[in-house]
Amino acid sequence: MTCSIFLQNKYVMYQDKMFKLSDKILLLCVGEAGDTVQFAEYIQKNIQLYKMRNGYELSPTAAANFTRKNLADYLRSRTPYHVNLLLAGFDETDGPGLYFMDYLSALAKAPFAAHGYGAYLTLSILDRYYRPDLTRDEAVELLKKCIEELNKRLIINLPSFSVRLIDKDGIHDLEKLVPVGAK
Amino acid sequence: CRERRELPCRSSSFETPIKYGRFYCNFIILSQPCPIQFVLSFPPGFPPSCSPSVPLPFTMSHGTTTLAFIFQGGVIAAADTRSSCNGLVACPASQKILPVHSHLVGTTSGTSADCALWKRILARELRLYQLRHGRRLSTAGAAKLLAHMLHPFKGTELCVAATLCGWDGGERPSLYYVCSDGTRLQGELFSVGSGSPYAYSVLDGGVRWGLTVEEATSLARQAVYRATHRDAYSGNCVDVYHITSKGWARRDREDQLQPRFQKSWEAV
Numbered sequence: 001m002t003c004s005i006f007l008q009n010k011y012v013m014y015q016d017k018m019f020k021l022s023d024k025i026l027l028l029c030v031g032e033a034g035d036t037v038q039f040a041e042y043i044q045k046n047i048q049l050y051k052m053r054n055g056y057e058l059s060p061t062a063a064a065n066f067t068r069k070n071l072a073d074y075l076r077s078r079t080p081y082h083v084n085l086l087l088a089g090f091d092e093t094d095g096p097g098l099y100f101m102d103y104l105s106a107l108a109k110a111p112f113a114a115h116g117y118g119a120y121l122t123l124s125i126l127d128r129y130y131r132p133d134l135t136r137d138e139a140v141e142l143l144k145k146c147i148e149e150l151n152k153r154l155i156i157n158l159p160s161f162s163v164r165l166i167d168k169d170g171i172h173d174l175e176k177l178v179p180v181g182a183k
Numbered sequence: 184c185r186e187r188r189e190l191p192c193r194s195s196s197f198e199t200p201i202k203y204g205r206f207y208c209n210f211i212i213l214s215q216p217c218p219i220q221f222v223l224s225f226p227p228g229f230p231p232s233c234s235p236s237v238p239l240p241f242t243m244s245h246g247t248t249t250l251a252f253i254f255q256g257g258v259i260a261a262a263d264t265r266s267s268c269n270g271l272v273a274c275p276a277s278q279k280i281l282p283v284h285s286h287l288v289g290t291t292s293g294t295s296a297d298c299a300l301w302k303r304i305l306a307r308e309l310r311l312y313q314l315r316h317g318r319r320l321s322t323a324g325a326a327k328l329l330a331h332m333l334h335p336f337k338g339t340e341l342c343v344a345a346t347l348c349g350w351d352g353g354e355r356p357s358l359y360y361v362c363s364d365g366t367r368l369q370g371e372l373f374s375v376g377s378g379s380p381y382a383y384s385v386l387d388g389g390v391r392w393g394l395t396v397e398e399a400t401s402l403a404r405q406a407v408y409r410a411t412h413r414d415a416y417s418g419n420c421v422d423v424y425h426i427t428s429k430g431w432a433r434r435d436r437e438d439q440l441q442p443r444f445q446k447s448w449e450a451v
Contacts, residue, residue: 032364032365033362033364033365033366034330034334034337034362034364034365034366035337035365037330037365037366037367038334038365079337079338
């Protein structure tokens with residue numbers, strides 16, 4: 001789930017922050033304006049190039065490590081990318097996987113993750129209610145709990161959230177979540 | 184200057200004789216600054232660049248109102264005509280909307296020299312694309328091209344914020360906002376510059392898909408007028424361009440001090 005709001009010079013524009021790396025891998029990219037799109041598209045095209053050259057797709061683990069390596073390479077150059085990433089994917093052998101990466105090119109596999117000020121508010125809700133065997137409806141309910149909390153406590157108004165689900169059949173768009181009372 | 188590794192942003196059949204980024208960066212930084220620099224807008228406290236310091240002759244400041252929106256009759260782009268230079272009106276009759284080709288027009292905000300240069304580079308690259316591939320690049324493609332060309336200069340003092348208004352392939356209008364910090368957004372309504380909040384508030388109340396051409400142009404003029412009324416760095420005249428499937432058409436430049444214009448505004 002990412003909020004599809006993007007602040008441009010203090011005014012609100014709508015932008016999709018999820019980038020499809022392959023049929024079963026999504027990259028969520030937030031951070032400095034410009035850097036996000038440039039870096040995410042660079043990773044996206046390179047993953048697709050790998051598929052064209054070798055005939056098979058990178059697994060989510062490999063894609064996450066490739067992304068982290070690129071972030072690390074640029075970190076100590078004069079032009080580091082200031083982006084925070086979540087990479088979500090489904091592997092045939094390993095099952096679903098979520099990878100948390102930050103702008104210092106740290107990489108961690110996690111059952112749930114969040115970036116930004118919203119993370120301070122939502123991580124404890126996820127700690128409390130997350131179970132590995134949640135059903136799809138229960139997972140969406142958990143997301144709704146997080147969004148209600150953001151709606152209540154976060155100073156920035158986030159009117160709409162786009163939700164996507166990745167399973168063995170690929171990436172599915174779920175219904176957009178709109179917190180009650182938000183415009 | 185930035186020594187970023189070359190990002191693969193163009194195919195090999197699209198080579199241009201001048202290399203961007205590293206080469207251009209050196210060229211711009213080492214040239215002597217003009218004694219008077221015509222500036223449209225520049226955020227105060229801009230982050231210092233990593234280049235060897237060329238001392239600025241004075242602090243820069245914002246100064247423009249440009250807007251563009253899509254409606255049933257095409258795209259309307261409007262802008263004021265004041266070029267300011269730290270409290271001095273350097274030019275009261277500058278042109279902030281520059282045509283790129285017959286079906287694409289770009290509004291400019293930022294440093295006026297940078298905007299004029301990059302618009303010309305964009306026009307050249309689009310013409311080369313058209314000659315090589317036999318078709319015109321879409322507005323989305325033009326916006327992407329501009330964004331990729333500006334990205335190597337991120338962190339330097341280059342300041343370009345443009346909205347590209349165009350008509351794609353005889354089908355539909357489109358509007359893209361491109362900024363030198365790397366932002367590229369598609370939308371149906373944009374306003375850029377120091378007078379933009381005033382323009383937004385007028386436009387948000389009036390823009391609908393079903394506007395007629397006359398209503399749309401008068402709404403655009405009103406929005407710029409209100410912005411120039413409140414913003415010190417916007418003013419003088421209003422330019423309006425209208426883009427349709429037949430290309431762009433420029434309306435007469437109207438002086439906002441004309442009583443005819445003021446009366447029609449106050450009557451609303």
